[in-house]
Amino acid sequence: MKVVLAWTRQPTTVAGISALFGATAAHLAGQLSWIQSMPIIAGALVSILLPDDSAAKADAEALSAAVASKLTAH
Secondary structure, eight states: OHHHHHHHTSHHHHHHHHHHHHHHHHHHTTSSOHHHHHHHHHHHHHHHHSOOOHHHHHHHHHHHHHHHHHHHHO
8 A cells, every 4th residue: 555655646646647637627628639638648647657766867867967068068
């Protein structure tokens, strides 16, 4: 049970649930078509399913900073 609670408290899970609810509500209200809402729903599902990995975020930020500094050095 603790694993499920920890998973639901992750920022990516909360954002995914919010996006999924918003896209579904907009579609049901007629504000979005299926073609417009499907990319949002797909992104929301990926956000819900994938775990939040702070170490990967830090690695990606370090890599992008290194690439940006190399590109601006030339």
